[in-house]
Amino acid sequence: MKKTFTPAAAAIILALQPLPALAHPHIFAEARLEVVADAGKITEVRNVWRFDDVFSSSVLLDFDKNTNLKLDPDELKEIADTIRTSTGDYDYFTFITDNGNPVKLAVPEVFNVDFKDNQLLVFFVVKPQTAVPLKGKLSFGIYDPTFYTSIDFAKDGDLATEGDGFGACKRQVIRPDPDAVMAQNQNMMTEAFFNNPGGSDMGKLFATRLEVSC
Incomplete structure (x- = not known):
């Protein structure tokens, strides 16, 4: 049977696709990220995302199949499965670098969603395919x-x-200045970038990140 997506499910998927002339955000979320180590190695990264009211409301309307104005466990599971599948091609929006080298991530074993105070919450854990030693510079x-x-x-x-x-490690939160990033990467600000921002790695340059030096 062919899968039919509701508008909210489509929005979740569209949020992950290279779209023409859309080099600016339409969905907003606040996050918490916890990097967990054991025996001197990074073992997992815990993520919590809290989405904006507008997007959260659209998800409620489209996934509330029994129209009881709340998201029941089966509806929450459908949302979780949709987001996990859609973000899979993008490493679940999570990036780790080990001394400048990208770290490959395993498929999340834990992936849940909830709906509280009119906001969609996403909770999931990602693990490196191979434990990363706390050595050098990690991001x-x-x-x-x-x-x-x-x-x-x-x-x-x-x-x-x-x-x-x-x-024994130094920790620093880096919040890049968008103007400085653009000025330093003028050669990448082409028509092709604005038509297909997902075709480049520019997003990582703008991203807030935690750097750990050991």
Whole structure:
């Protein structure tokens, strides 16, 4: 049977697709990111996303199949499955670099959603395919490469570390200046970029990130 997507499901998927002339966000979320280490190695990254009221309301309207004005467990599961599938091609919007090298991520085992105070909440855990040693310079962040969804952190404390091994490391939250990023990357600001922002890695340059140096 052919899968039919509701408007909200389509919006979730569209948020992850390279769209013409859409190099600015249409969906907004605040995030919390916790980097967890054990025995001197990064073992997992925990993510919490809280979406804006407008997008959250559209999700409620489209996934509330029994029209009881709330999202029941089966409806929440459908949303979770849709987001996990849609973000899979984009590493779940989560990036980790190990001394400048991208770290490959495993498929999340834990992926849940909830709806509280009229906002959609997404909770999930990603793990490196291979545990990453706490050595050298590591970077952690969240970004949508298509620029359709803006996911950011309200305060620096929303990028946190937990577990053994961080005591000897220096931690710093980096919030890039968009004007400076654009000025330094003028050669990438082409018509092709604005027509297909997902075709470049520019989004990572704008993303708030946690840098850990050990």
